[in-house]
Amino acid sequence: MSPSNKLDDEKVAQRIQDKFGDRVTFLGGYVNNKTPLKMHCNVCGNDYEREMRSVMHNPVASCDVCYKGYFKKKRTKTTDQFKAEVKELVGDEYSVISEYKAALQKIKFRHNLCGTEYKARPNDFLNGNRCPKCGMESSIRSRSYSQEEFSRLIFEKTDGEYEFVELYRGNMIKMKCRHNACGFIWKIRPNDIMNGHGCPRCNGGLEWNNKRLQDELTKRYGGDYTVLGTVIDAITKVDIRHNVCGNVWNVKPVSITLEQQCPYCHARSRGEQWIDRWLKDQGVTFNSQQVFDDCRDERCLPFDFYLPSYNLVIEYDGEQHYHPVKMFGGKESYEYTHRHDLIKNKYCEDNGINLLRIPYTVKGTEAIGKVIQEKLDSLAG
Structure with a gap:
């Protein structure tokens, strides 16, 4: 320089x-x-x-x-600027419903197609992350399952209210489905059931009223129950009286027709309810909570079901029968239950009584009915 x-x-x-x-x-x-x-x-x-x-x-x-x-x-955008970016990217499919603050600070979005509101970081949205609910459903639609996985999934998502009565072929293929509350069978895609679509007979066809509910209860339970309140629809709770014990409680019509019986008297496992239903549907004579005076520990040990015509007792064994389960009392309760199971097994063996134990892995009326029918056929043969 x-x-x-x-x-x-x-x-x-x-x-x-x-x-x-x-x-x-x-x-x-x-x-x-x-x-x-x-x-x-x-x-x-x-x-x-x-x-x-x-x-x-x-x-x-x-x-x-x-x-x-x-x-x-x-670097900081205004909320209006960010909304404009979103609109340019996805049109009216999504709405920004809270104030934009920063690219990495979560704000609220609404997916206008399904109504889901959720929080996400603006940067993540601009980079392609979208509605978590629809994303999960899309994953379900694209997934395929084994027959066992599929049956378990439908049971868990509908709490046993629905069962498919055809072999699984895919989430988007219509199959025969039974509404266990009313017995109606129709064709529907598994994906639609998983997304909350229900029985067309109950949800849009036949009207729920006092007469229909009372008829359903009488058909299923005889004169055990009386409708006290006014029936509005399938899911609005109504007062029901159990005429056996006098207990009155508030319950959804669809629930009591799905075996949700008197909570005071029927603290039974769902497995027992499935067995009860199948036996009644097949017209099989049975006794519930069968007691033999000489089958006892400190007290008599009841069997879930006894079929006199077949000299058969049926036990539905929950998970706590196989290993300790915390919610059922853990190790101590498991050892107590296991001891009683051994006593019952030996009693049946010593007295020539046929015994069928159904594990908790068998779920649903149809699956349980198949196991029972095979046993009955073997005894009849």
């Missing part, structure tokens, strides 16, 4: 003036490009020191106070 071009405080001041105008004032101190310059910001009043190259290549002359504000203003 020639002497005439060598920088000094005056030339540095001129360069800064040419680039930033009156925004900043150079206070001196230039030695070389690596020596901090003394600067004053006329916008915010901040005094600071920065190397010349840092000052000249910064939009606010490297004033740290102003740069924070500049950066925030440059």
Whole structure:
């Protein structure tokens, strides 16, 4: 650099003036490009020191106070700006329903196709993340299951209210489905059942009223139950009296027709309810909670069912019969239950009584009925 071009405080001041105008004032101190310059910001009043190259290549002359504000203003979108981005990306399928704050700070979205409201980071949304509910359902639609997995999934998602009576062929293929509450069978896609679509007979065809519910109860339980309240629909609770014990409780019509009986008297496992239902449907004579006076521990040990015509007792063994389960009392309860099972097994063997134990892995009226029928056929043969 020639002497005439060598920088000094005056030339540095001129360069800064040419680039930033009156925004900043150079206070001196230039030695070389690596020596901090003394600067004053006329916008915010901040005094600071920065190397010349840092000052000249910064939009606010490297004033740290102003740069924070500049950066925030440059990088932060308004809510309206972000909404415009979303609309350009997905049209009206999604709505932004809370204020935008930052790219990585979660805000609320609504998926207008399904109505789901959820929180997500704006950056994630712009990068393709969408409605978690529909994403999960899409995964379910695209997935295939084994017959056992499928039966278990339908049971869990509908709490046993629905059963498919055809072999599983895919989530989007219509198959015969039975509504266990009313017995109606129709064709529907498994995916629709998993998404909450129900029985067309109960939900849109036959009207639920007092006569229909009382007829259903009489058909299923004889004169054990009386409808006391006014029936509005399948899912609005109504008062029911159990005529055997006098207990009155509030229950959904569809639930009591699905074997949700008197909570006071019928604290029975769902497995027992399935067995009870199948035996009644088949017209098989049976006794519930059968007691033999000489089959006992400290007290008589009841069997779930006894079929006199076949000299057969049936036990539905929950998970707690096979290993300790915390909710059923853990190890101590398991050992107690296991001891009783051994006593019952030996009693049946010693007295020539046929015994059928059905494990908790067999679920649903149809599956349990198949196991029982095979046993009855073997005894009849």
